[in-house]
Amino acid sequence: MLRPRRSSAPQPFGTSGSHPSAFLPSLPFNPSEPQPPVAPTRLSGIYVFPVEDQAFVQIFPSALGGYGLYACRPFAEGDIIIQENPLVAVPCSVELEVQGLEGVEQVESAVRSLGYAELETFWSFGQAPFYGPCPTTAGVFKTNFLDLLPDEEPGRSGMFRFASRLNHSCESNVSWSYFEDSDTLFSVATRDIGVAEELLVNYFPGTSTSKGLEKEEYLLRYYGFRCGCSECTEDQ
Numbered sequence: 356m357l358r359p360r361r362s363s364a365p366q367p368f369g370t371s372g373s374h375p376s377a378f379l380p381s382l383p384f385n386p387s388e389p390q391p392p393v394a395p396t397r398l399s400g401i402y403v404f405p406v407e408d409q410a411f412v413q414i415f416p417s418a419l420g421g422y423g424l425y426a427c428r429p430f431a432e433g434d435i436i437i438q439e440n441p442l443v444a445v446p447c448s449v450e451l452e453v454q455g456l457e458g459v460e461q462v463e464s465a466v467r468s469l470g471y472a473e474l475e476t477f478w479s480f481g482q483a484p485f486y487g488p489c490p491t492t493a494g495v496f497k498t499n500f501l502d503l504l505p506d507e508e509p510g511r512s513g514m515f516r517f518a519s520r521l522n523h524s525c526e527s528n529v530s531w532s533y534f535e536d537s538d539t540l541f542s543v544a545t546r547d548i549g550v551a552e553e554l555l556v557n558y559f560p561g562t563s564t565s566k567g568l569e570k571e572e573y574l575l576r577y578y579g580f581r582c583g584c585s586e587c588t589e590d591q
Contacts, residue, residue: 412437412554417522420580421481423553424520430548436529437542441513442473444538448502448510459493466492476516483579498578501540503533511535518542523574524555525584531556 411430417423430436445461466477477495486494496512499519503511518540521529528548532541548554558578559570571581581587 412517414520417553419522419553419583421522422520423522423555424517426548426550426552426554429550430544432544432546434544435541436544436548436554437517437540439515439517439540440538441540442476442516442519443469443496443500444503444511444513446509446511448505448508449497449500449512462496463492466496477514480514480519481579483577485576485579501531501533503540504535513538513540515540521554521556522580523558523578523582525557525582525586527555527557527560528552529554529556530560 411426411428413425413427414422415425426436443462443465445465447461449459449462466474469477478490480495480499482490482494483498486497496514500512500514501518503513518531521542528544528546529542530545532543533539534541542554542556558574571587574580574582
């Protein structure tokens with residue numbers, strides 16, 4: 356499960372440090388072309404850029420496997436790249452293990468209530484091989500959800516249109532912050548991000564993985580990929 360930082364008010368974020376140049380494939384758009392003019396707003400000292408027209412982010416196949424989210428314009432450290440409510444959410448924590456039934460019925464009920472466009476978005480997400488060869492509602496949700504209130508009971512779990520597309524890297528350039536009052540997740544740049552650079556988040560910021568698994572085993576089992584950062588690739 357992915358765990359965002361929980362906060363009570365938006366605030367600037369610190370840098371994650373140096374980051375090597377990522378492998379960036381050719382994108383199916385021309386970032387040098389003028390983007391639709393969208394005026395940023397100001398929120399507690401941070402510029403907020405609307406993404407309703409997807410002017411600033413692009414979903415595209417990732418060099419890490421599957422799909423990822425790429426920047427269509429530069430972002431400075433502290434910029435809020437995405438501000439969104441869950442596509443699907445359930446008022447409990449969801450067990451990753453396939454045999455764990457907690458929350459599964461609520462997930463299936465929540466997905467059944469989606470409209471056609473939301474359902475199309477939900478089923479566009481991948482499912483880790485751990486959950487079986489054929490996509491299921493529970494498998495897709497478990498592969499892509501965020502544990503929004505990990506320290507509370509019964510908790511809250513959500514899957515997001517954009518944030519759930521972010522791949523993991525130990526050398527991330529994005530962090531998450533969740534605001535319970537508005538049920539809103541912010542994806543914030545933790546360093547300067549260039550055009551056509553993949554947006555990456557650390558699934559385990561300052562914590563060990565759950566289930567007592569090593570990081571690589573955990574990523575492979577529950578997400579179906581390996582970390583592509585320089586430290587992890589040197590160890591492979």
